[in-house]
Amino acid sequence: MIEIRQLSAGYNGQAVFSGVSLDFRPGEVLVLAGPNGCGKSTLLKAVAGIEPVMSGEILFDGVPMPRLSPRETAKKAAYMPQERGVPSISVRRMALHGRFPYLSYPRRYRTEDYDIVDAALERADASGLASRLVPELSGGQRQRAYLAMALAQDTQTVMMDEPTAFLDIRHQLAVMDTARALASEGRAVVIVLHDLCLAMKRADRLAILADGALAALGAPEEIFTSGVVDRVFGVSLRRVETDSGWQYYFA
Amino acid sequence: MKNSQTSSIRPERPLARVYLTLALLTLASAVLSLMLGPVSLSPGEVISALFRAEAVTAADRIALYARLPRTCGCILAGSALAVSGAVIQGVLSNPLAAPNVIGVNSGAGLAAAVCCAFFPGAYAALPFAAFLGALLSVLLVLLIAERTGASKITLVLGGVAISSVLAAGVDAVVTFVPDALAGYSDFRIGSLAGLTMSKPAPAAWVVLAALALAFSLTHELDLLMLGRDTARSLGLRAGRMRILLLAVAAALAGAAVSFAGLLGFVGLIVPHIMRRLVGDESRLLLPGCAMGGAVMLLLCDLASRMLFRPYELPVGITLSFIGGPFFIWLLLRQRKGRTHD
Incomplete structure (x- = not known):
C-alpha cells in the first residue's frame, strides 16, 4: 500500500x-x-x-x-500520464515496455514477460489491437493500449x-x-x-x-x-x- | 486474437524483405563503389585485389589505395550519421532534430579545426576531439532547451543559434590558420575524396563502440519516445539516459565529421525514410538506419565522382541534390494514408 x-x-x-x-x-x-x-x-x-x-x-x-x-x-505503482507520446510502434510492443522495470541491462524479454503482456492485453480488451500501430488507433483504443502497458507493469x-x-x-x-x-x-x-x-x-x-x-x-x-x-x-x-x-x- | 490481419496491420514478412533488400543494396553499392570511378575496374579485378596483401597491378593499387578507403569511409560515415540522427530524434522526441540541425556537426567541426590548427598531423586524436566538440555542443543545446521549457521549436532554434556561432568559430580558425583544414571547402561541404586508411581508422573504433552501445539501449530509447513522464514512471532515470544517448549520438556524428567533413543531410533524411519503412521501434530502426545511411552515402559518393568525370563534386553537394528531392517525393507520396498526429 x-x-x-x-x-x-x-x-x-x-x-x-x-x-x-x-x-x-x-x-x-x-x-x-x-x-x-x-x-x-x-x-x-x-x-x-x-x-x-x-x-x-x-x-x-x-x-x-x-x-x-x-x-x-x-x-x-503504475502511472498513466495525461500527455503521451504517440510513436509508430505496435500495441504489443507498447505493452511490452510495461515490463521494463523487471528487466536488467541489456533488456531481453523472458517467456514470462510475453505471457504477462498477453494477459495484460486481454485484460485491457486490447488483444485485437496487438499488432496495430499506435498512431492508427482512435482515442479510446489508445487508452486501452496504454492501460495494457500499465497492467503489464503488474503493480x-x-x-x-x-x-x-x-x-x-x-x-x-x-x-x-x-x-x-x-x-x-x-x-x-x-x-x-x-x-x-x-x-x-x-x-x-x-x-x-x-x-x-x-x-x-x-x-x-x-x-x-x-x-x-x-x-x-x-x-x-x-x-x-x-x-x-x-x-x-x-x- | 489469432492475427486476424486487416490492411492496416504491418505484417512481419515485408519487414524481413525490407532488411534483406537493404543488406543487398549495401553490398551492391559497396561493390559498385569499388568498381566505378575515373578508371573502372571489373568485378574480377576488385575481388583479386581484395584478396591480395600487397598491390601488384595498377588495378590492385586503385582498388586498395584509392577506392577501398573511400568505400569504407562512406559506409562508416553514412551509418554513423544516420544512426546518430535517429538517436537524437528519439531522445529529443523531435522529428526536426538531426546532428547538423542541433549543432552537433558544427561542434565537431570546430573541435576538429582547432585540433588541426594546434596539433597538425594528430589524426588519431581527431575523432576524439570531434566527439568532445559534438558532445559539448549537444549538451549546450540540451541545457538551453531545458532552461526555456524544452519546446520542440525552441530546441531547434537554440540548435540553429549554436550552430551558427560554432560555424563562425570554424571560419575564424581557418582565417587565422589557413592550413588548419587542408581542403577547407571540402571539409565544409563534406567530402570523401582522397581519403586514406589512416584517417578513418581511429574513427572506426569510436563508431563501432558507439553503435554497439546504441543497439544495446534500444529499449531505453523507445521509452524516451513515449515521453519523459512515461519513461520515469517505468523506472528509467530519464535525465541520465538522455545525456548518455546524446553522448552516443555525439560520438557517432563526431567520428564521422572527423574524416568526412560536415555532411549534414544524411542524419536528417535517412532516419525519416527508415521510420516510414520500418516504424519507430528502435530495435528495428537503428539497424535500418545504419544500412540506409551507408547506401545513401555510397551512392551519392559514386554519383559525385561519376557524373562529371574526370572532375569530382564534393559528396555533400550530390547528397543535397539527390537526397533533397527524394525526401520531398517521399513526403508527398506518403502524405495520404497516414494518420499521424
Whole structure:
C-alpha cells in the first residue's frame, strides 16, 4: 500500500500543495478532484517519481521512497500520464515496455514477460489491437493500449491522470468499469477526474484538493453531505434517487 | 486474437524483405563503389585485389589505395550519421532534430579545426576531439532547451543559434590558420575524396563502440519516445539516459565529421525514410538506419565522382541534390494514408 504523509510538492521550489496525507488502499477506487491547478496531477507525479517531493514522505509498503530505486517503485505503482507520446510502434510492443522495470541491462524479454503482456492485453480488451500501430488507433483504443502497458507493469497500485479526457461517454464509462474491476482484484486504483458526477457515482472515496491542501477526504455520501464541492467549486451539487442509485447533477 | 490481419496491420514478412533488400543494396553499392570511378575496374579485378596483401597491378593499387578507403569511409560515415540522427530524434522526441540541425556537426567541426590548427598531423586524436566538440555542443543545446521549457521549436532554434556561432568559430580558425583544414571547402561541404586508411581508422573504433552501445539501449530509447513522464514512471532515470544517448549520438556524428567533413543531410533524411519503412521501434530502426545511411552515402559518393568525370563534386553537394528531392517525393507520396498526429 502507498501511504502519503504530510506531502508537499510543486515546481521550481514553489509548492502547489502542502501537508497532504492520504492512503492508496488496495481494493479501492480513489478519485482525486479539485479545481484546475490544485495539484491533483502533481500529487500523482510525485508518487510516480516524476516530480520531486519537497517535504513529507511517501511510503511504498512501509518503505520510504528515497530508499527505493526508480525501478523498484515502478514495480509497485503504475502511472498513466495525461500527455503521451504517440510513436509508430505496435500495441504489443507498447505493452511490452510495461515490463521494463523487471528487466536488467541489456533488456531481453523472458517467456514470462510475453505471457504477462498477453494477459495484460486481454485484460485491457486490447488483444485485437496487438499488432496495430499506435498512431492508427482512435482515442479510446489508445487508452486501452496504454492501460495494457500499465497492467503489464503488474503493480498493486494503478494511477491514471484524467483517463477519460477526450473520450466519448461510452468509453468514459468503460474506463470506470475497468477501474472497478482492477480494484476488485485487490489493486489500489487512483484516478484524477474532472467529471464530479461520474466520480460521485463510481468512486469508493474522493479526495478533494483545493487551495494547496486536502479540503476533504471521504466516501461520496460524506463528501455530498459536507457540502465541500459547493464550497470549493462555487457550484451547487444536487442529487436525485433513481432505480440505479443516486444520480448527481449541478443545479 | 489469432492475427486476424486487416490492411492496416504491418505484417512481419515485408519487414524481413525490407532488411534483406537493404543488406543487398549495401553490398551492391559497396561493390559498385569499388568498381566505378575515373578508371573502372571489373568485378574480377576488385575481388583479386581484395584478396591480395600487397598491390601488384595498377588495378590492385586503385582498388586498395584509392577506392577501398573511400568505400569504407562512406559506409562508416553514412551509418554513423544516420544512426546518430535517429538517436537524437528519439531522445529529443523531435522529428526536426538531426546532428547538423542541433549543432552537433558544427561542434565537431570546430573541435576538429582547432585540433588541426594546434596539433597538425594528430589524426588519431581527431575523432576524439570531434566527439568532445559534438558532445559539448549537444549538451549546450540540451541545457538551453531545458532552461526555456524544452519546446520542440525552441530546441531547434537554440540548435540553429549554436550552430551558427560554432560555424563562425570554424571560419575564424581557418582565417587565422589557413592550413588548419587542408581542403577547407571540402571539409565544409563534406567530402570523401582522397581519403586514406589512416584517417578513418581511429574513427572506426569510436563508431563501432558507439553503435554497439546504441543497439544495446534500444529499449531505453523507445521509452524516451513515449515521453519523459512515461519513461520515469517505468523506472528509467530519464535525465541520465538522455545525456548518455546524446553522448552516443555525439560520438557517432563526431567520428564521422572527423574524416568526412560536415555532411549534414544524411542524419536528417535517412532516419525519416527508415521510420516510414520500418516504424519507430528502435530495435528495428537503428539497424535500418545504419544500412540506409551507408547506401545513401555510397551512392551519392559514386554519383559525385561519376557524373562529371574526370572532375569530382564534393559528396555533400550530390547528397543535397539527390537526397533533397527524394525526401520531398517521399513526403508527398506518403502524405495520404497516414494518420499521424
